[in-house]
Amino acid sequence: MAQRDLTADEIRQYQQDGVVCLRNAVDPEWVEKLTAFGQYQLDHPGKLCNDGNPGTEKGRMFTDRYLWRSNDLVYQYAKESGCARLAAQAMQSQTVRFYFDHLLIKKAETTTPTPWHQDVPYWPFRGKQIASIWLALTPVTVAGSGLEFVRGSHRDDVFYLPEAFGASGEKANSWTGTGEGIPCPDIEADRKNFDIIGFDLQPGDALLFSAWTLHGSPGNQSTTQDRMAFSTRWLGDDAIWDPRPGTDPSVNPDEVRVSPGNHPDDNAIFPAFYRA
Template sequence: MTERQLTSAEIDQYQQDGVVCVRNAVDTKWIQQLTEFGQHQLDHPSQLCNDNDSDKDSQQGRMFTDRYLWRTNELIYRYAKESGCARLAAQAMQSKSSRFYFDHLLIKKANTSAPTPWHQDVPYWPFRGRQIASIWLALTPVTVKGSALEFVRGSHNDRVFYLPEAFGTSGANAGWTGKGEGVPCPDIEADRDSFDVIGFDLEPGDALIFSAWTLHGAQGNLSSDQDRFALSTRWLGDDAIWDPRPGTDPSVNADEVRVQPGEHPTDNAIFPEFYRMG
């Protein structure tokens, strides 16, 4: 497969809406490998997992995440480096480069009613800048009712900083959310008609590229037979600066990095540069 490039229309949509749906974003060779890896992590989670496992026998009601797996797993490292996602992120952000921040495995088993709360990503992370984005890759077919992401179109341009919401309490470093700066996120579900909410049904290999400033969330997985597997990678563009303020994710902390607050994260051991425009 020829490596995917964003069209000018896709770049314009990202810039305008804060999100773009990219069909056939990566080579299909990655999908089976990553799906099998996701199942492995369900059975062998890392210390940074968050696992709402309400029924260990049937797996129903299970909302599972795991992250920073690239540090120890060769497949996730190769996917981040070789899949072309670094280039896609840079193109969407209109950045000359993209540095990898972390990977995030996101699984909702069938018949899991728990939603992903509405939030924006940037308040959780020790960075500031407009050129910060995620690429959410579908590993299984997913509909909006099956817990595909939804977005408030254009909310990345509101420049509002929302208080991080807690997603769960299991796993290492639990409980750090809800302590940072920002205003409470609006109750979008209580008044959806007042917001320009958009969502996308996806096939394996399709991806959503969205700004860290865009409000987004997901319904529960109401499917009775289809699990939702996705892998999100997070990317830092030219204007991202290291900002380890209180209340941000402590998984990467000031003791590990060789950059000072306010500096671009030019630390290739922690934030490897996987793309630079030639």
Template sequence: MSHRNLSSAEIAQYQKDGVVCVRNAVDPSWIEKLAAFGQYQIDNPSQLANDANPGQKTGRMFTDRYLWRSNDLVYRYAKDSGCARLAAQAMQSKSSRFYFDHLLIKTTQSNTPTPWHQDVPYWPFRGKQIASIWLALTPVTLEGSGLEFVRGSNNDNVFYLPEAFGTSDKNANIGWTGKGEGVPCPDIEADRDSFDIISYELQPGDALIFSAWTLHGAPGNKSASQDRLAFSTRWLGDDAIWDPRPGTDPSVNVSEVRVQPGQYPNDNAIFPEFYYEE
């Protein structure tokens, strides 16, 4: 399988804007496999699934995560697709460790938006070198729930309070959100002209690499014919430290992590290092 490298211009855009669109980010052979897996998973959710309007063909927002622990395809994608190297290049990090995978599906005619937020307040880490690679498995337009970003917000050094979105009967951990530190996220939808908002249309295989500090969100999927499937992987760079503070995602069991708060997460069982620049 072929592996892509980021250009110097793509790296500069990530650093400046907090997001870069990477065309043909991974080998095409991954797309059909991951799309089929996504359709399977929505009918066979894990205990960490989050499902708005479950069981319906339309109007549904579904997510599932940490699937690499039990699914060989997801593990091989994280390890072998080249995403680890792309993340390291974007973050300007010598290494990248895998944090978790995240399947994101919005079916047709879904009115449920993904609220504006940044990722880092939700996660038990600190550091600027923390990023996601959001891979499109279907064509993505803004009308079809494409992601939007506040350009440059990764460099504002503002920490926003995490808030819950979506619902799930399965997800017993939903109560952890909204209890951490930070300031409330601004009401971007009420004053869009005051923010430098950017978005991208994607084809299957295109990816968005964005910083965990970048404000982003997505509208509902208004399409009557195209579900939106995406598969995101989350990555930790050289400056990431383990920080399981109150209000962060408890899905990684603190008792299993063999590093102390404030230390680099060099626990290969929980956060495997999939790339290191020699």
């Protein structure tokens, strides 16, 4: 399938703003296949899913992740779609390793927001070259729960304390709230004092953003359009394995053949999908 490269302007925007919108980021065939997979996954959730109001058509917020380990399509997308190269170009990294995949669905008329947060405090890594590529599988508007970002917040060098969200019942993220960091400011209550940007997307468009960039999304106000996205997470040259308390334990540190403080060069757990 076709793969694209970033333009100089797109690289500059990522470096400056901490986020860049990529139109037609991947081949349309990936969008078709991942959309069908997302619908299937709603009915066949994985062991790491979170599902609010399961089985309903309205008011449902569903996520599933780490599917590449058991699903060939997800593995092939991460390896062959060109996302690894896009992440490397944005981060100006010579290599890129894959961390995990994340399916994110908000059904129409789901009022639950995604609270403002940054990703890096949740993850067992340190480094500036850590990023996500959030691929739209359906049309997305900000009112329909599209992502918003605090422009330039990736340069603040602040760790914000992870908080649980999107969890339900026994799957509540009890590991959050115990690590380092300061509480995230109440951005929603003080929007005028933050440089907030958001994007409307068509299927195949993507948001490439730093794990340090503050972001969130409102509920899905649409009465007819579900919001479905597929995100992949990427580790660049300066990423360091750091399984500190209060980070996502989905990767078992005992299985990682890397000592804390070193680059995560374990190809079984963090496969290298790009080298310049």
